[in-house]
Amino acid sequence: MTELFALTSNSNFSPNLWSDLQMMWQYAFMQHAFEAGTVIAIVAGVIGYFVVLRRLSFAAHALSHAGFAGAAGAVLIGLNPLVGLLVFTSGGGLAMAALGRKAASRDVQIGTVLAFMLGLGVLFISLYKGYATEAYSLLFGEILGISSGDVIVTTIAGALALVAIILIYRRLLFTSLDEDVAESRGVSIIAMNSIFMLLLALATSIAVQVVGVLLIFALMVTPAAIAERLTRRPLAGIAVSVVVALLATWFGLFISYFVPYPVSFFITSSVFALYVLVRLLQSYTRRGIL
Amino acid sequence: MKRMGKGKTEEAIIQAIDLSVRYGERVVWQHADFSIRRGEFVGILGPNGAGKTTLFRLLLGLLPPSTGRLEIFGAAPRRGNPRIGYVPQRHPIDSDMRLEALEFVHLGISGNRWGVLLPSESRAERQKALDALQSVNGTELAHRSLGQLSGGELQRVFLAQALAGKPDILLLDEPLANLDIRRETELVQLIASVARAQQVAVLLIAHDINPLLPVVDRLIYAVNGRIATGTPHKIITTKALSALYGAPVEVLHDSHGRVAVLGTEEAAHHD
Numbered sequence: 001m002t003e004l005f006a007l008t009s010n011s012n013f014s015p016n017l018w019s020d021l022q023m024m025w026q027y028a029f030m031q032h033a034f035e036a037g038t039v040i041a042i043v044a045g046v047i048g049y050f051v052v053l054r055r056l057s058f059a060a061h062a063l064s065h066a067g068f069a070g071a072a073g074a075v076l077i078g079l080n081p082l083v084g085l086l087v088f089t090s091g092g093g094l095a096m097a098a099l100g101r102k103a104a105s106r107d108v109q110i111g112t113v114l115a116f117m118l119g120l121g122v123l124f125i126s127l128y129k130g131y132a133t134e135a136y137s138l139l140f141g142e143i144l145g146i147s148s149g150d151v152i153v154t155t156i157a158g159a160l161a162l163v164a165i166i167l168i169y170r171r172l173l174f175t176s177l178d179e180d181v182a183e184s185r186g187v188s189i190i191a192m193n194s195i196f197m198l199l200l201a202l203a204t205s206i207a208v209q210v211v212g213v214l215l216i217f218a219l220m221v222t223p224a225a226i227a228e229r230l231t232r233r234p235l236a237g238i239a240v241s242v243v244v245a246l247l248a249t250w251f252g253l254f255i256s257y258f259v260p261y262p263v264s265f266f267i268t269s270s271v272f273a274l275y276v277l278v279r280l281l282q283s284y285t286r287r288g289i290l
Numbered sequence: 291m292k293r294m295g296k297g298k299t300e301e302a303i304i305q306a307i308d309l310s311v312r313y314g315e316r317v318v319w320q321h322a323d324f325s326i327r328r329g330e331f332v333g334i335l336g337p338n339g340a341g342k343t344t345l346f347r348l349l350l351g352l353l354p355p356s357t358g359r360l361e362i363f364g365a366a367p368r369r370g371n372p373r374i375g376y377v378p379q380r381h382p383i384d385s386d387m388r389l390e391a392l393e394f395v396h397l398g399i400s401g402n403r404w405g406v407l408l409p410s411e412s413r414a415e416r417q418k419a420l421d422a423l424q425s426v427n428g429t430e431l432a433h434r435s436l437g438q439l440s441g442g443e444l445q446r447v448f449l450a451q452a453l454a455g456k457p458d459i460l461l462l463d464e465p466l467a468n469l470d471i472r473r474e475t476e477l478v479q480l481i482a483s484v485a486r487a488q489q490v491a492v493l494l495i496a497h498d499i500n501p502l503l504p505v506v507d508r509l510i511y512a513v514n515g516r517i518a519t520g521t522p523h524k525i526i527t528t529k530a531l532s533a534l535y536g537a538p539v540e541v542l543h544d545s546h547g548r549v550a551v552l553g554t555e556e557a558a559h560h561d
Contacts, residue, residue: 055384167405174401177394180378181451184350185402186370232390232435 013258024257032146033253033263039151039158040207041219041249045242046165047203048224049234050196053176057221058107059096062114063197064204066092068213069117071138072124081138082153085205088117093197097190141212141264143253154206161202168195173234210249211264218268219245226275229282244274301328303458303491304349309358309517311344318344322358322517324510326491328458331482333502333522334495336512337554342495343379345512346461349493350376362459370402375452375490379463383444387437391428391447394436395419398451422454423447425484442473449481453488460485462494466501474501481505499526500548513554526551 014020024030051060070088071081092113125135137145146154165172174182175192183189204216211218223244224237231237252266259266302325310320318341326332334342347353348360351367360367362374375398396419400407407415423432426446431439439447445465452460462481466474482505485492496502499509499522509525511518513534518525525531526549531539537557542550 169406170397170401170403174397177389178397178401178451180380181376181398182401183352184369184374184376184378185372185455187402228386228388232388232433233393234389237389 020254020257024254028148029144029146030253030257032148032151033143034250035151036146036154036206037143037210037249037253038246039155040210041245042242043158043161043203044207044219045223045227045245046162046238047200048220048245049227049238049241050172050176051200051220052224052228053173053234054196056200057217058110060200060204060220061217062110062117063089063092063096063201064208064213064216065114065117065121067201067204067208068138069120069124071208071213072121072128072135075134076124076128082150082205082209085208086201089201089204090198092117093201094194097193097197137212138208139212139214140262141208141210141215143210143263144256146209150209154209157202157206161199164195164199168192172196211267215264215268218248218264218271222268222271222275223248226271226278229278244271248274302326303328303363305359305361307359309348309360310356311341311348311353312356313344317356317515319512319515319517320357324517324519326459326493326508329485329489329491331485331492331505331507332494332510333499333506333508334493334510334512335497335499340512340514341517342512343463345510345517346376346463346493346495349459349461350374372455373458374461375455375457375459376461377445377448377452377463377465379467379495380444380448382468383436383439385437388435390433391436391439391450392416392419392423392432394447395422395432395451395454398422398454419450419454422450425453425488426450426480441468442477445469445477446480449484453484453490456488458490460490460492460494462492464495464497466496466498471501478502478505499551503547503549 025034051057067085067089070084070086072084073088074081074084121135121138128134136142171182171187171192172195174185175187175189179189182192203220207216207219224241226244227237227240230240248267248270251270252263255266256263304324304326306322306324309322311318334345336342344353348355349362349367351369351371362371396415399415399418400411420429420432423429423446426449428443428446428450431443431447434443436444436447448465449460449462452462460481465477465481469477478501481492481494484490493510494502499506503522506522508519509522511525511531511534514536516534518530518534520530526541528539528541531541531551531554535554535557537553539551539553539557542552544550
């Protein structure tokens, strides 16, 4: 695994963006980072829009913590951490769907489980007696360590998630906004919640590679929160959410190539800065911009 | 408690015969007989927990009757019946909700479809959603954010969403809650005129009879495990209500035709 901090020995920033990018892409690890980062930003932007619409951001946060325990457990028994991530986030997601939407908004219970999961993850990590980098990359992401195999897995998982969203789009939107009426029109709430939670688990599992468990909000919630503030129509909202997630990811990767700080720091701070900017502008203009 | 004897010439679109419903062991109400005709405006009254919303759940096919028969257009209720438009009792909408009203109304047309809409379908449906908004005098609400609408404006949007699917029956659960008296009256007038224009039967749950009095054809009164139906003139009397509640209840009239019902709080069984 590559060190998280950027390898910047022989690189200098030039004003020509294209030549900068070409220079970066000479390195396989940078190419993989851009490829996987792009897929993940698109998926997280789309799924994140529904997370925000459904007011599930805390549940999403908890899921990623369950994923941490799963990933650490998988490392402990010698499996790919992605397997542990998928198993634990899916299990947690289905449990939340089974308990109902109201359960997913119970902060205290979710917080309790979240803390337990993090504790479990810490135990697994310490039992593993491996490098601290293993825990570090799970918690904060390690996009520069993505292999070509990871890129393929990420792309397939991301494509699956997007196809699924297209298939259930209108029903998902209906249940997100108007559960009682959707139910009366023959939409199964439990089925829709379960499918969405599984998609969220999938998106979380692949997004952890980029920003890690602790910073999942940066890709899954903040871009969608910005989009929600700027748009009045769902498709426009999803588009803005994807664009923000993409720009932040590309910006983070680009900057971290020249400046020796973690990619996830640049991603989180750019989306945060944009969020603050949008809120400030809106408090001045009072009405939406778009 | 009587079956509709008169008016057989008009089509009964909802028919309940010796209908009972329970949640687990608890009987909500039993032995209800009533029928509702096309275009009728029916007010549903009764204390909290008397099973008013439960009646809607039965009609929507979300809850099976425990005994007896319930028919809508001659068939058993089923989930997803497009001939029913439903406005549930709602929690206030988050003021941060920026989604436009038109999108929300649009979901009333095709929110239960799989996949995404083709651009041409989407345009046609948005036009239908606009028409529905127009029918509730809500054209100017189309592009406003849901979170910025007032209580009365929201109720008109909900009504438009329910009407967008061109139903024959509207089920409205407490649409007048949280409205001031003037808005209550306006909304009731609006519902009544839309229902008349589109020949839609309205079943409206309310906690106060007064705003409904000018428009309502009949009442369904749920109390203490029973369902009574009749004209307001017959039901809202000291004698009829005392018999229903099984306790002394008094009905007073003022000079404007408004009524006050006293003693129901004490008389309703809370179990």
